[in-house]
Amino acid sequence: MRDSYLGKRIRGGGYAFKGAWILIKSEHSIQVQVGIAVLITGVGFYFDISKFDWMFQFFAIGLVLSAEGLNSAVEGIADFVHPDFHTKIGYIKDVAAGAVLFAALTAVIIAGFIYLPYLFPNLFLQ
Ligand SMILES: Nc1ncnc2c1ncn2[C@@H]1O[C@H](COP(=O)(O)OP(=O)(O)OP(=O)(O)O)[C@@H](O)[C@H]1O
8 A cells, every 4th residue: 555556645645734834834934924814814704705706815825825835945945955155046046036926916916806896895886
C-alpha cells in the first residue's frame, strides 16, 4: 500500500497539508492574508452576498493565498541557493512579489464588484 499509486498520492496530500500548516504558522505575509480572508468572509455574511459572489470571493482568497505561498517558496529557494546579496536574487524575488501583486489587484477588483454596490447603492442602480 505504502508504495502503491494511491499510497504515494495520499502521502503527497499529507506533505501538502504539512506545507500549508508551515505557511500559516511561520509566514507573516500568509498570516496577514488569512486574517484578511477571515475578515472579508465575515463581511460576506454581514451583507449576505449571493452564491456567485461567494464563489468569486473564495476564488480571490485562494488565488492570493496560492500566489503568496509560492512567493514564500521562491524566496526560500533564493535564500538557500544564494544567501548573500546578488542582483539576480533581487530580480527573482521582485518578480515573485510582482506575481503576488497581480493576484492581490485581481482580488481588490473582485471585492469592488461585490461590495461597492452595497456600499454605494445609489451609484449602482441596476
Ligand atoms: N539576497 C538578495 N540580493 C538582492 N536583493 C535582495 C536580496 N534579498 C532581498 N532582496 C531585495 O529585497 C526585497 C525584499 O526581500 P525579502 O526576502 O526580505 O522579502 P520580503 O518580502 O521582505 O519577505 P519576508 O518579509 O517574508 O522576509 C526583494 O524583493 C529584493 O528586491
